[in-house]
Amino acid sequence: MTPNPTALFLLLALLTVARALPAAAAPSGPVLAVEDTMKTEVSEVLVNAPRVTLDEILNRVHRGEMRRDSLVRDQSYLQTVRVVRDTDDKHKPVLVQETVDRVYMAKPDKARAVRLRDWKLKAKKDAEGDDKGVKVSVDSDMSEEIVNFAFRPENRGEFKFRIEGREILGDHLIYRIRFEPRSALDVFAPSGRVWVDTHEYVIVRQALEFKQSPVPLFLRGIRGLVVERKREGDFWVLSRVLARMEMTIPVPGVGKSFDFGIQFSDYHINQGIPDSLFAPARKQATK
């Protein structure tokens, strides 16, 4: 008896549909009714969503960052600087320094920091009578270069970028973009990974790493250099900068492994800061 090819093909088709049915019916959200009594007409919609290149994403990130910067007229925040020694998991970490400042910034060039707390485990003075320890000064630049340095047009040619992954979270699409220096000898240029929310093309987080220590004689490596942002009203702003340094030899005061962290909190953005609060317009040299 010769098998009927039509019957065989129909059987195959039925089997395939039967295999597909459980997948189609798999619960992936709320349970809906059959709704066969509901009638509606949906007009034809042309979905026009062209894929953009990585270059275009980088451009949009830069434009998003510029837009963010252009919208901030003034801001004030609480800046906490911490240094913690013995973070090598062999000892109990010890806080050696905590300074808290209220920072005021206003465009175009006003900046002031009011010291609110200055605590050190062992206060020491340098040769000029100033307190020894980690110092962080502020200027009037609110563009948060530490977050977006690799995306700036003047630096972008120095790095290679690639999309490492993406997450779709509700109506947010997060791209994880990896960048690394083009030159193998740029020891001070970090590699990194940024999380970009394409809702506003803003960087929400950055993790940096150095393939080689910039100063191998003293610095064994930098582990876990993280830059985080958070949303404050309509703006994404710096939230934390944290780094763990591992030294080759114990350094007096901080040991062989120490953390350095800056936290930014209690933001007030575009709420107006009176000119009288600032010193005469002057840009400070360092940040």
Add this chain to the structure above:
Amino acid sequence: MNRIMMAALAGLAALAVTTLGPAAPPARAQGPEGPYWPAQADTAFDAYVRSMSDSTDAFFGLTAQEPDTAGLDSALAEGLAKPIDAKAPVRLQFALSPRLSFNRATGAVMGGQAGIGATRQLGRVTGWAEWANGPDFWMGGGRWVKRWGGDEDGASWKLDVSGARDYTAFDRDHFDRQFDALYAVVYGNDRNHYLRTDGLDVALSRTYAQRWATLAYRNQLESPLVTMATWNLFRRKPAVIENRAAALGRASEARLSAGARLPRVPVTVEAQWWGAGGPLGGDFEYSRARVAAGGAFPLGELFALLPQAHYGRVTGQALPQNAFYLGGGPGLRVAHGQSLQGTGAAGASLELLLQDDLLHALHLRQPPVFPIQASVFAGLGACWGYDPVTGLARLTDANFPEAREWQPEVGASLLFRPGIPDPDQYIRFTWALPVGPGDRGMRAALSIGTSLSSLHRR
């Protein structure tokens, strides 16, 4: 037949439904989803960001904890009540430091320098005086350096004015005052030849992002020095005893240099030109040009490829102090430092550098405190034209060497990069082997220098 076709189509349709239809998630347009799932959408995003923050908290522990805000309000009120300084005080930044050096022409050089001021304010003034115990004379001078810009827009200017009696080396492309003095005083391995300079030097430089340029002028009397000291700490016979005589005369020389990192490729190019005489006057008349290029291309995670090349040419008066010197560097590591000289020089090398620690890459140890890197290289170099030092070579105006003048080589190096004083500098132990005819032998040498030493700046 029609039934067969229908059945086939049904089968294909079923397969298409299986692979493309229900299995694929429903496409979602970008943008707000309207009133359907707003809370869920932001919650998912917030939870994602928060989960990353939580892992950061766990890693950094105490460092990442929120600050205690008790007492900050009263401290703020007190801080705001303090008067604001109308102007930040100008710091004089006075500094005093010793100056020590050594070479066989000056002997031990001992002195000190004092500096005051800041380059970004009114400028920094430095003065120094030092005594050369070999020829028994004093050297010294003053320098003023002023900088503008550089913080906000990345572009900066620098003006550097100095007037001094000083010494320098014939090889203006590779002379390193500190390291060469170290070689000389420790074991006498200093192959430079020295001259004395008296006069003025002015340089205006501009740097913007990865580009830089300098316009400079100097008017200096150049005079010869003779060997005065042949000792060293290890009491070894100096590699070179004679200090060859520089041409005596006043150099009125302009200098232009420019360099840039090329966009999108890790390659740096630089060009330099020196011109003396003509409308500038002085006793010498020459034109000296040099171009170089080099790059560092990553090859995966472990390796980097470092190509580099240089070419230089002197026209006009050929002097010992404006000639090109080769040896010991890229393209000619098999030759001793500064052992070849002429009015033309060229070289090229290709080096494969292991970026990780050698033993760690071989899985023989954990990432170490002092990583030792390794490299293999191939290169070639040539020096040609008139030799103004010996005066024995034939006079030529050839712009390129003849084929027989190229000296190829291969070799390997072990390297350690301490990161100070220059993060690009390596302590390098090299074995170099000559390739091709000739009686050149293998050479092993310890040296300090950058990996792209054809370039003055990377």
